[in-house]
Amino acid sequence: MTIKSMRDALNEALHHEFERDPRVFLIGEDVGGFEKDGQPVEIGGVFGVSKGLYRKYGRKRVIDAPISEAAIIGAASGAALCGMRPIAEIMFADLTAVCFDQIVNQIAKFRYMFGGQCACPVVIRMTTGGGRNAGAQHSQTFYPIFTSFPGLKVVVPSNAYDAKGLLITAIRDEDPVIFFEPKVLYTEKCEVPDEAYAIPFGEAAMPREGEDVTLVAFGQSVNWAVQAADELRATRGIRCDVIDPRTPSPLDEETILESVAATGRLVVIDESPPRCGLTADVAALVADKGFRDLKAPIKTVTAPHTPVPQARELERAYLPNPRRIIAAVEEVLA
Amino acid sequence: MTHDGLLRAYRRLRLLREFEERTRVEFQTGQIAGFTHLYAGMEAIAVGVCEHLTDEDRIISTHRGHGHCLAKGCDPAAMMLELWGSTDGLCRGKGGTMHIADFSRGMLGANAVVGAGAPIAVGAALASAMTGGTWVAVSFVGDGGTNIGSVYEAMNLAVVLKLPKIFVIEDNGWGEMTPIADVAGNRDLAARAAAMGMPAVSVDGVDFFAVHAAAGEAIARARRGGGPSTIVASAPRFYGHHEGDPQLYRSREEVAELRRREDCLPRFIGRVTAEGILSADEIAAVDADIARIMDDAVAKAKAGPRPVPADVHEHVYARYR
Known part of the structure; x- marks a missing residue:
C-alpha cells in the first residue's frame, strides 16, 4: 500500500488488465507512441494515464488513432462485438459530441435491439469537468447525459483508490461503460493498493457519516462536500452523511434513501449545470420514494445554466465550492 | 463458377427478390408495423459479395438490410418473424426490419443510421487482425452514406491499420429522395474512396458476375493481409426510399424502364442459360421452391408467439450492477 495519484492508480489498473487478459487493448489519440529511427518514442496519453503500455505491449494493443472520434x-x-475487450480513450468528454451516434445509438443499443444476441464490453474513458481553465469546449462533465441512456453504465470516481478499482471492474464488465476521469483529480493522491482489486458498480461510498444532513455529490464535487462536512462538524457540530454514488448508472438508490430516512435533510451537489442533471435526478428520486422522510425542502448546488467560462475568476464563480454547500446545509437546517 | 455455385447464387438472388416482394404485400395490408425499406433491384450486389463469405466473416448492413441478411445466410422465416415483431424473430421482436442481426451468421446488424456501420465494421476487421484471423469484415453503405463524415474516418483508419475490411458502396442514385448527383461534389464515388488511400473500383451492380469478380479480388486481398478496399456497385432501387414513399420525384415509366433494362435476375438467367450452365427447368424449380419458402415464412410469422409487456425490460444489460 502506497500513496498514489489518480493518474498512477488508473495507469496501474490498465497494466493489471493488459497483463491479465490478452483481449484487452487501448485505442485513442496519443495513447501509445511511434517509432523513430527504430527506437520507440512513447507518448502514453496527453495526461499520462497510459504510460508504459506502448513500451510493454507495442502498437498492436496500444493503438494511436487518427483524430477521428467516430472511427475510434x-x-x-x-x-467488442467480435470478442475483444477494447478500451477507447476520448481526450475530453466534450468531444463525445462528435461521436455521439456511435455511443448512444450504437453501443448503448446493440444488446437490446439485437434481442440479447450480443454483449458489447467496451470501456470508453475520458476526462471530465472544470477546474483547469480549459474553457467551454474542454471542461464539461457530460456524465449526466450518458446516465440518461439505458444500455450504458456510467462511472465517475472522486479519488485514486476508487478510480483504480472501478476501472478494473469496468474493463471486466460485460456491458459498455463510460468512464469519466475528473481531470483536476489526476494529481490528487491517496492510499492505493499495489495489487488489482475490483469495486462493484452500484455501491455508493460514504466518506463521511453523520445524522443531521445527507450530502450526495458526484466526481470532484465529492471533495467539496467532504470539505464542507468537515468544516460544519468542526465549527458547528453539524454532522453530515457524504454519499459518493461513484456510478451514476447503476445508481445506489438504497444508500441515498436510507440516509435521507435517517437525516430527513438532503443537499445534492454536482458541477454540471442544473437542468436535467444528476442533482435533479437524485432530488426526484427522494421526492418520489423518500418524501415522507423529509423535514425540509431538498436543495441542490450546481453550476449555473451557462457554458463553462475560461477566466480564473469566472470559472471559480461557476463551479460549486464548500462555501456554497455550507450555505445550502444551513438552509435545509433553518 | 461451378454449376452448383451458380445454382446456389440464383437461389439467393431469387430469395432476396421474393422476400421483398412478399414483404411489400404484407406491409401494404398492415401486417407489418413501422418503416420498411426494400432492396429489390439491388440483389446482385449483396449476393455477389456474400457468396465469397463464410459465417466467420462479419458484415454490417444498412436500413435497407433484408437483402444483406439473406445473402449472409439468415433464415427467411426467422427474419419474417422479426418483421412481425414475434419473440421467435431473430431479435425477439426488439429490432424489427431496420435492426435484423444474426451473430451466428456473422451478420452484425442492419443499421438505421446512415453510414454508421462503416466504423463498426472497421472494429470487426481490427478484431480479425489482432487475433490473427483470416476472416474479413464488410460494411454496406448507400451512395447517400458517402456524404457522412464517419465513413471517411472509417476508411482512413482501415487504411492506416491495414485492416481486412471491404467497403461496399451501393449506388442506387438516390439518397432517400434526393438524386446523389445533386449532393455529391464528386459524383465519382470510387474516386472519393481511392483518395483515402485504398484500391477502389466501380462495377455494374446489376451484373452479378461483375460484382462477384470485384468482390472476390477485394476479399482475397484482405484475407492475405493486403488491406482494405472499396467497391462501388451501381444498381437501381425498384421501390421508393421506404414503403409508402409516393415517389413524386420519378415517373412510373422511369421505374418500369428500369425494371425492363436493369433487372439483375433476367440478366443472370439470360447468361447462365445461354451458356448452358443452368437449365430452364432448374430455374423454374428454384422459383417454385422459393415461393414455397416464402409462403412458409409468412405463415410462421403470422402464427409466431407475441411478446408480453414485461419483455420491454429484457436485454438492456448483461447485468445491471
Whole structure:
C-alpha cells in the first residue's frame, strides 16, 4: 500500500488488465507512441494515464488513432462485438459530441435491439469537468447525459483508490461503460493498493457519516462536500452523511434513501449545470420514494445554466465550492 | 463458377427478390408495423459479395438490410418473424426490419443510421487482425452514406491499420429522395474512396458476375493481409426510399424502364442459360421452391408467439450492477 495519484492508480489498473487478459487493448489519440529511427518514442496519453503500455505491449494493443472520434468508438465497439475487450480513450468528454451516434445509438443499443444476441464490453474513458481553465469546449462533465441512456453504465470516481478499482471492474464488465476521469483529480493522491482489486458498480461510498444532513455529490464535487462536512462538524457540530454514488448508472438508490430516512435533510451537489442533471435526478428520486422522510425542502448546488467560462475568476464563480454547500446545509437546517 | 455455385447464387438472388416482394404485400395490408425499406433491384450486389463469405466473416448492413441478411445466410422465416415483431424473430421482436442481426451468421446488424456501420465494421476487421484471423469484415453503405463524415474516418483508419475490411458502396442514385448527383461534389464515388488511400473500383451492380469478380479480388486481398478496399456497385432501387414513399420525384415509366433494362435476375438467367450452365427447368424449380419458402415464412410469422409487456425490460444489460 502506497500513496498514489489518480493518474498512477488508473495507469496501474490498465497494466493489471493488459497483463491479465490478452483481449484487452487501448485505442485513442496519443495513447501509445511511434517509432523513430527504430527506437520507440512513447507518448502514453496527453495526461499520462497510459504510460508504459506502448513500451510493454507495442502498437498492436496500444493503438494511436487518427483524430477521428467516430472511427475510434466504432473500432472499439466492432471489436467488442467480435470478442475483444477494447478500451477507447476520448481526450475530453466534450468531444463525445462528435461521436455521439456511435455511443448512444450504437453501443448503448446493440444488446437490446439485437434481442440479447450480443454483449458489447467496451470501456470508453475520458476526462471530465472544470477546474483547469480549459474553457467551454474542454471542461464539461457530460456524465449526466450518458446516465440518461439505458444500455450504458456510467462511472465517475472522486479519488485514486476508487478510480483504480472501478476501472478494473469496468474493463471486466460485460456491458459498455463510460468512464469519466475528473481531470483536476489526476494529481490528487491517496492510499492505493499495489495489487488489482475490483469495486462493484452500484455501491455508493460514504466518506463521511453523520445524522443531521445527507450530502450526495458526484466526481470532484465529492471533495467539496467532504470539505464542507468537515468544516460544519468542526465549527458547528453539524454532522453530515457524504454519499459518493461513484456510478451514476447503476445508481445506489438504497444508500441515498436510507440516509435521507435517517437525516430527513438532503443537499445534492454536482458541477454540471442544473437542468436535467444528476442533482435533479437524485432530488426526484427522494421526492418520489423518500418524501415522507423529509423535514425540509431538498436543495441542490450546481453550476449555473451557462457554458463553462475560461477566466480564473469566472470559472471559480461557476463551479460549486464548500462555501456554497455550507450555505445550502444551513438552509435545509433553518 | 461451378454449376452448383451458380445454382446456389440464383437461389439467393431469387430469395432476396421474393422476400421483398412478399414483404411489400404484407406491409401494404398492415401486417407489418413501422418503416420498411426494400432492396429489390439491388440483389446482385449483396449476393455477389456474400457468396465469397463464410459465417466467420462479419458484415454490417444498412436500413435497407433484408437483402444483406439473406445473402449472409439468415433464415427467411426467422427474419419474417422479426418483421412481425414475434419473440421467435431473430431479435425477439426488439429490432424489427431496420435492426435484423444474426451473430451466428456473422451478420452484425442492419443499421438505421446512415453510414454508421462503416466504423463498426472497421472494429470487426481490427478484431480479425489482432487475433490473427483470416476472416474479413464488410460494411454496406448507400451512395447517400458517402456524404457522412464517419465513413471517411472509417476508411482512413482501415487504411492506416491495414485492416481486412471491404467497403461496399451501393449506388442506387438516390439518397432517400434526393438524386446523389445533386449532393455529391464528386459524383465519382470510387474516386472519393481511392483518395483515402485504398484500391477502389466501380462495377455494374446489376451484373452479378461483375460484382462477384470485384468482390472476390477485394476479399482475397484482405484475407492475405493486403488491406482494405472499396467497391462501388451501381444498381437501381425498384421501390421508393421506404414503403409508402409516393415517389413524386420519378415517373412510373422511369421505374418500369428500369425494371425492363436493369433487372439483375433476367440478366443472370439470360447468361447462365445461354451458356448452358443452368437449365430452364432448374430455374423454374428454384422459383417454385422459393415461393414455397416464402409462403412458409409468412405463415410462421403470422402464427409466431407475441411478446408480453414485461419483455420491454429484457436485454438492456448483461447485468445491471
